[in-house]
Amino acid sequence: MAASIYEDFKQGHSLGSGDRLAASLTPIAPAEYPDRLRAFYHSGSGDVPDLHRTLFRNHKLKLPKQEQAAWVDIYTAYWKAAGELVKLDDGTEGASWSKVFDAWKATANALIRGYSTSSLQAWTLPCLYVIGKYLRLFAMRADAEQPSQESIGFNDDLQDDVVADFEKSAKLEEAARIMNRMFTLCLSDRAPIEDSRKWGIYSTTNLLFKTYFKLNSVGLSKNLLRALNASSADTPELEAFPKSHIVPFEYYVGVIHFLDEKYAEAEQHLTYAWKMCHRDAFKNKELILTYLVPCHIVTTHTLPSKGLLAPFPRLEKLFRPLCDCIRKGDLVGFDAAMSAGEEEFVKRRIYLPLERGRDIALRNLFRRVFIAGGFDESKNGQPPIRRTRVPVAEFGAAMRIGTHADTKSRIDMDEIECLLSNLIYKGLMKGYISRERSMVVLSKGGTAFPGTGV
């Protein structure tokens, strides 16, 4: 049976359970008690002495005076926010998400005040997480709302795109500034680590990451990383934090590097997120792989196995055609798969790294030429050595296969030389082109196509 808001408050304090306390501040009604928020709202009057009596005296809860005052402040604001939610639920005229957000913002500010005046202890941090979480959700709801009549009238002359864009996420921007204060509140706490708000740094960072991504200002995330980095000396190591804090953190840091085209760093963070992620968190695992697969293609030139993608049909559909074409060296197929998936690739911002897979497809095509070339005759019983002098024309012929060229189309040998020197430059092939002989002279000793065993 779900407890009332007051009961959770009391139990949270007597058990010293931050989660139980945070449950009290969760503005959604549990399924078993759908009227919980409504009951809270109707039981009170918003009157401070009244609330004080209900929170403390009636429950025989003894807390320092300053802390009591902080909680009364928070619950006064919370009661008003509950009222806005109830009104919205009832379809009361004038009720809106925008009003819910404003009331919730006041709750967040009261909570922040409680921490910054040192009235609240660090074990209550889950309250900060839950208030922050709903601050963001209510802000997005409010931004998605149709602007009210009066604001339309007011903005009539200013309706250009800039204003519209700004208006579109005004509440979320506001929420971001408050969440930033929450983050600073945690990061700058100098209390001994057992009772420090430092344990909240990753949780608040994750909230901000989500928000900055939504606002399309990923660049702002880097300020957070710089701040975290600057205080890393007195921060516990990552493994000491709960996995629900560090998995999203590592995911977002990975994606930030990914968008900067720093694929090796991205791969490191995403791999960590992947390994630590809860095995049943399907959606999150799918998101991690969405970026980890392109990273692998770029950095280690490896492709996802059937087993890896099997549980994720959406990813299998997204990546498999590309991977098959890379493996076969099918350039036409690769281009077709790229354009078939283009919309989704662009939306997920993975188009650029995936495009680099074309070089690998080309490498594999040329590698097959090398293998088809067989071995030179061995001398004095030495093990046979692959033929390392390959006419450019053979690579031209391979290009005809890879591009499904028809009989009439001509292959331009200069273009083939250009493709070859490009692969050599990128380290995917080792050797040089002898132009006067129209030959490619490849490196001997299993290094002609580095890392591929030949």
Next chain:
Amino acid sequence: MSNTTQSTNQAEASQQPQQQKPPVLEEDDEFEDFPVEDWPQEEAEQANGNNGHLWEESWDDDDAGEDFSKQLKEELKKVEASKQ
């Protein structure tokens, strides 16, 4: 149940992996909150049994044999012919 409580409830429910309801408040491509705060290593993806073979080499030596050689020779003739 009335609208608001219902929609917010669904947002919460969507964070449970076992529930597949479309999220209401959460964004489609957003990292979801985990239903629990922490979990033992045994419940992490790393401990999943099928983790042995995740990534494969990008080339395939199996079908690089006879067929390709034959095809290559044929195409080579066309390349040589077009040079003249």
